[in-house]
Every structure is written in structure tokens, then in C-alpha cells.
Amino acid sequence: MTETKPAEAKQVAPGRMRRDALTPPAEFAGDAIVWAAWLYYEEGLTQEEIARTLGISRGSVVTMLQEARENGTVSISVATAHLRGVTLARAIMARFGIAECLVVPGDDGRLPDHERVGHAAAKLLSERLRPDDVLGVSWGRTVLAVSQAIPPKLLPGVSVVQITGSAIGTYRFSAEACASNIANRIGGRCIYLHAPGIVSSPEVKQMLMREPTLVEQFRIMSSCNRIIFGVGSVEASSTAFDTGFLSPEEGQPYRDRGAVAVLAGRFIDTAGCVVSGELDDRLIGMTIPDIAQIPERICVAAGHDKAAPIHALLTGGYVTVLVTDEATARQLLDLPERSGA
Template structure:
């Protein structure tokens, strides 16, 4: 049987709280991290009384609540990035003290955001990259059976981090959605081979679905030897050299962009199986997850081209993006 509740004046408050049950309740809740129910049990009052005690603690300035300055700074930078690049929203993760790779930290933040913005009948297009793969692995389990998750770029035999089908499968599995992988190579040997592939009935149906995406998720790569596309063998320095000569500095879902965000076209475009930049730009919500100082020019290119409506990045990258256009 529950003990009868007592009035505030009847509470036997420990002496270190100077006989003030408000300070005691505030200490238990904010410092010892008890729930309101647990505080109520300890004090012998109702949960409603605890709510009143905590409010009075704030009113009397016993407790002051403030957002940590590092988080405020991240919010300010995020709002500035959104304004400059006409983003619908921007998430900037504060500079961390842990040793996790930056792509894992951004992937974790992107996973939380994705669950917040997915809607029951969405068709989510998914590209590839280390950050996208990390996001797919960090996604919390949810029940969204009405969501369809589709692969927007073809596959290749490469490293685990270059695995478009794994990104798509992970996300669909974790949200309980429908998974549609693109059963075709990312790059074929000749343009005529691509033409034949694209005439296949199964691919025609798949691309009809892919082009109906309501949201798309992608990362950004630069053109250094360390980029995911080169490490995986999906592309080679020889294949991208003509693009570099034409000014390409960024790769987004296998497509090339220059510093101003303009498409850079070449022979590979006639051999790639996947959504084009123009097709991606038609998708209503476009989520870019990317960060790291080595990617700043590439991310700026994507933003200048208007390919992202949502950006998830880290604070040093965000600061550099803001400062670069001052």
C-alpha cells in the first residue's frame, strides 16, 4: 500500500538542503538524475507536487537552465548556412572530444534526423559513401512499413564502404520498410551496353519507382586519391582525369561538379546507371550528409549548385563554409 502523501510543511528535509524541499527536489532531479516519479517517492509527495517544486526552483533562480554555449554556436552556424544556401534545415554537430571518425559522428546525427523527417508513404532514394553507410548502421529501429527505400546508383564489386545496396538494405531493414535495390552495374563498359540495360523491362520499372522519390540521401566525395569512389575501384584516376581537366572537384552519387556547382559531363556519364544530377535536383527533399576539412570545397560545390535542401555536417566544416563566402 502506498504511503500517504504529506504537505510541504511536513516534509523532513535533509539538513544540507537548509530545510527547503524545493532545493531537495531540484537536487534529486537535476543532479542525481532521478525521474519525477522517483523524486515524488523519495519526498513522499505527488508527481504534480514535484512538477510545482521544480517550477518554483526555476522561478526562485535555484536552478538556471541554459543551452551550452557550444551547442548555441552550432545552432547559430546552422542557421547562417541555411540562410546563405537556402536550405530548409541544417544540422551542425559540435566539435567532439571523442575519437570517433567524423563520418561516423555525422552519420549518427543524420540517422536521428532521418527518423524525424520520414513520412509514412515516402519513397527514399539512397546513394552511397562512408557517411551514408554509417548513417544506415546507426539508424534506430522503427516501424515504417509504408516507406520504400530505393537504391539510386548502380553497384560495383569493391570495398564494404562502397556498397550502395548495403546502405539501402540497412535502412529498409531498420525501419521495416520495403527495399528496392538496383540490380545493375554502376558503370558499364560502353554506352551501347547502358542503352541495352536501360531497355530491360525490370530496370524500366525500377527507374519509374526511383524517379518517384520524395526524399533522397547522399554523401559527397572529393577527387583525391583517398576518396571512396577511387578506393573502391568504382572509378580510376585515368577515368576521372578528363573531368578534372574540365574543372570537376566533387562527386555526388557518381556525378561530377565544378567549384560553382555546375555539372561536369564526360564519357563516363554515358556509361553510368543511376539518377542524373538533373533528376536528383527534381526530388523534393534532398539530404546531404558530409563533413571533414578535406571535403569543404566539394560540399560548397553541392550547396552552390542547390542540390541539397538539408545538410548534416560538423562544426569546423560549417564554419569554413560560412567564412569562405564572407
């Protein structure tokens, strides 16, 4: 669909769609015409059924399907890449039971994986944010790309919360930078976590966690209704270790116990279970059980080493919305199914 842009779809829809019409699911990139075409040509729904699904009149459905034919949306020669992404997204949603999945088509290496996925996730996040949201933000390459690509808009009632403590080695895409970028671009309030990500001993952590400032920051953190995060592998080349946030020596005991994924400094195995260890008593930030309680959990990740970590998070039920790319989606679906905890 190289010639079809979301803006073009909006030229058709505003005059015809009711004010209560539904927003297209993420996998259709916000394009109601593509959504209608998919339901009609791929899922075999009738025009009346599509009208009820989209919250519009049957006449509007007829117009949209006509537009889809005229602009090439349903032409295999130009629509293959988009429909392929939709097929993968729907397969992932069905297999893992998540609410939404957005699969970004490949671009033959013109942009790095994390930038393509970050840009797509930025659009998705911008469309979902509401004035009174409390948004938790992790850190990493892809989350930084999201924070830099969010379209400027005014949402002064939104609180953006840093969910992990600080680390000197993560300056390129630190938790502070990811959170502050998002807050600045939407005009929201940024809540920094004024503590190191890892302290020297459990006693130091216990002492810091009694500080009134941290008590208040964790209180706000507990009210998050959305969160956006990346996920890392346990390899030495992954972001968590490459940046110095974690050392290979600190990660080795977790690898020995089967960990395959790192989320906000915490470790998870292939069955989606949290892998505990000595480091947990020195980490300051949101825990995996804390994350699991947040209603909307958006995972943004792509790359040759991310399929197994994403699979672990999906298996554990820690993701409600996934944004990834086509190659990673295929790898993810090729991995064997595992039962959760």
C-alpha cells in the same frame, strides 16, 4: 549542454504543448526547450511571439524558459558548444538558402567525423520519414553510418531505393548495404538497382536500360520524395576513387574541366554546374538533374576535404538539408561565395 538530453525536454513538453505544436528545426536537435531559449535570448522574440512560433500557450513558454534556466541550457558555461553549432547552422541556412542545417559539435576526436555526423543524420532521418515515403539512398562511409544508426521503427509502407548501380570495390559501404540497412531497420521495402554502376560502353548501357526490370526500378526511383546522400572530393584518396568505383584515369578529364565534387558518380564544379564527360554515357543510376527534382535532399558529409564539395552542391541548389560537423561548417563559411549556374 552536457546535462540536457532530449528525453528530459520531453518530460516538460507533452502535458503542455498542443497536439499541433511544431517539431523543433534540426539545428536544435529536436529539443523544444533549446529552441524556445534560442528565440528568446538570442533572437529577442517576445514570449507571445515564441508561443505562436511553437504552437503552444504563452504559459508553456514561461515554463520552458524557466526549465532552460534551471537545467543550464542558457548558461554560457555549459551551453556554448550547442549554441555555437546553432549559430553556424543558421549562418549556412541564410547564406545558401537551404531549409535546415544540423551542425554536430566537435568531440575532440573521440569518434570519426563520418560516425558523429552519421548518427546525427540517422536521428533526423528517422524523425522525418513518413509511412508512404519513397527514399532514395546513395552510398559511402557517412551514408553507411546513417543506415547503421537509424533507430528501429515500423514503417512498412516506406520504399527505400538504391540510386546507383553496383561496384565490386565498394563492398565495405556499398549502395546495396546502405539501402538494405535502412529498409531492414524500418521494416520497409528495399528496391535494389540490378545493374553495374559503370558498364563498358554506351551501347551496353542503352541495351540494359531497355530491360523491363530496370525500366520498373527507374520508374520507382523517379517517385522519390526524399533522398539522402554523401558527397566526395575529386582527390584520389576520396571514397569514389579509393574504393575503385571510379579510376583516377576516368576522373582526370573531369578534374581538368574544373570538377571539385562527386555526387552519385557524377561531377560538379565550384559554380554548382554539372561537368559532363565520356563516363556519363556508361554510368547507370540517378543523374544530377534527377536528384535536383526530389523535394527533400539531405546531404550528410564532414571532414577536412569535404568543405569545397559541399560548397559546390549548396551553390548548385542540390541540397535542402545539410548535416555536417562544426569544423567543416567553419571551413564552408570561410570559402568565397560563388554565383550558381
